[in-house]
Amino acid sequence: MTSTTTGDTTGNPPRRRDRAAREREILDAAEQSFGERGYQGTSMDDIAARVGVSKPLVYQYYGSKDGLFLACLSRLRAQLLEVVSDAVLAGPDVERSMYAGFVAWFRFLDDHPRAWAVMVDEGMLAAGPAAEAADQVRADFVDLIATMVRLNLPAAHEVDEDDIQVVAQAISGATERLAIWRTRAGGGPPPEKVARTLMRLFWHGLDTTRGGTP
Amino acid sequence: MTSTTTGDTTGNPPRRRDRAAREREILDAAEQSFGERGYQGTSMDDIAARVGVSKPLVYQYYGSKDGLFLACLSRLRAQLLEVVSDAVLAGPDVERSMYAGFVAWFRFLDDHPRAWAVMVDEGMLAAGPAAEAADQVRADFVDLIATMVRLNLPAAHEVDEDDIQVVAQAISGATERLAIWRTRAGGGPPPEKVARTLMRLFWHGLDTTRGGTP
DNA sequence: GCAGTAAGTTACTCGGAGTCAGTTAGACTC
């Protein structure tokens, strides 16, 4: 008998909320729980309890555990992609864009350690539509890198699309692994240093992708 | 009286087997099942049934699902590491060793698609001792690469150990991602071509790791 | 006030990880 209607005399939030608001609440709780305890360690009951809601509601909005996880993943990846894209677009030339992209990537992950924990767990998705969707999200980064690689090539030059894909996948895989390594090692070298080393490693090789030495 | 000793008159395998033999049987079955259906899709009952044994026996030998999965993972990684190491050691110089290592890596994964499926799933391991052990197994590759990078440096040169770690992690991550990409894409470019592209990408950059341009 | 609907819940099923309390098969004596 604390309250009869929504009009709460106390400052408590209303028991019933707008769907969009609830979805956001659930997503936030899920992101936190997945980040802290991993995919396996998180139960749907946990998340529901965290929001103060019952489990079927979570299912009604997100369909399944995979669906909820994927929603977290997509949101985080979108944020990360935005930060990195902005950094890249702001660069005065391709070389500095690339460096800025690396720095932005590692900085974001330093600043959002839990976000990263979620992304690393993406392999958790059982094979199926959710796993494919996760791949799609990841492919955005590969596209961004591929674009940069192409920009760095002289205008009218024969381009081997396979090579570009290989290079883009390689760079994306390298940065992903470095991110994992840095967080596991509890820090590692600072973003700028890692970015410098990567530039030294990749930059000259990128030139040769124009197709010279066999 | 079909038999008095282990010597069975029928061709049937003995119902009771030596522990080591059973362990191997279970490991084989697990590898196959994990490879076909993934970590989530495989149940301990499945594996036990495949061997023709009851579940508690599997638990007695491997402790947990994670433990069994880790055992598979370790064995496969060891095989892969051996193949790649051999290729690298056989090379006449560092450049050709590295190329040979790349080719061996991608070839092995082409020839053992199921093995790779298991390795990709390694993120499945719940956080804990098993996950750490999995990291250890992976670190072997990083060490191998780091050794090659060091060999490529001029004898008496100041070496930044951080840089070497970054480079080794980057190369390892790149090849891992490429392996995933190639199997997903159902082939992709052949091992030799990918290896050539990687050499073009990395080889020049490796020179500059000696510490020149800031 | 009352119908209609969106938000929310209780109380389940079902499957798979992990365990307990045993039961044999075979080896080794005497």
Add this chain to the structure above:
DNA sequence: GAGTCTAACTGACTCCGAGTAACTTACTGC
């Protein structure tokens, strides 16, 4: 060949978490 010791092995559970069916309740527009 009967006894006995041990390691391989099992039936029958518990427990937890994903997912669901059927129902109730607060708010909205009229």
